[in-house]
Amino acid sequence: QVQLVESGGGSVQPGGSLSLSCAASGITLSLRNLAWYRQAPGKQRELVGAISSGGGTSYADYVKGRFTISRDNAKNTVYLQMNSLNPEDTAVYYCRVNYYARDYWGQGTQVTVSS
Numbered sequence: 001q002v003q004l005v006e007s008g009g010g011s012v013q014p015g016g017s018l019s020l021s022c023a024a025s026g027i028t029l030s031l032r033n034l035a036w037y038r039q040a041p042g043k044q045r046e047l048v049g050a051i052s053s054g055g056g057t058s059y060a061d062y063v064k065g066r067f068t069i070s071r072d073n074a075k076n077t078v079y080l081q082m083n084s085l086n087p088e089d090t091a092v093y094y095c096r097v098n099y100y101a102r103d104y105w106g107q108g109t110q111v112t113v114s115s
Contacts, residue, residue: 002026002104004095009109012085016113020080022095022106030073032099036080038091038111048093051078062088085113 008020022034035050049059051069059067068081078095092108 002097002099004097004104004106006093006095006106006109009093009111011112011114013115014086014113016085017081017083018085018111020082020093020109020111022078022080024076024078024097027097027099027104029071029076029078029097032097034071034078034095034097036069036078037094037096038089039094039108040088040091043091045094048080082111085111087113089113 003025005023006020008018010018012018031053033050033052036048037045038048039045047060048063049057049067049069051057051071057069066084069078071078090111090113092110094108095106097104
């Protein structure tokens with residue numbers, strides 16, 4: 001059974017940093033593409049960025065240069081390092097992986113950026 005568990009969310013002041021984790025079981029992340037999404041209150045879920053099975057990364061324009069996605073194959077975990085956070089980054093952050101034509105999502109982790 002595939003499970004994704006996000007962690008690392010919290011509250012931070014503008015300009016601060018947070019690192020989120022997406023730990024997987026039942027699937028080998030190094031063999032799959034994984035994406036990070038976020039959903040702010042009253043808004044649609046949006047793509048933040050992704051990491052391919054080969055390790056290549058891509059980012060939405062609104063986080064490019066501030067967020068970095070990486071993967072630890074030994075821990076079967078993908079990370080989202082978020083720097084220079086601003087209030088517009090406040091959202092629930094989710095990781096998603098597609099496995100045999102089915103999408104698997106984590107439960108989400110809340111990130112709040114506020115002074």
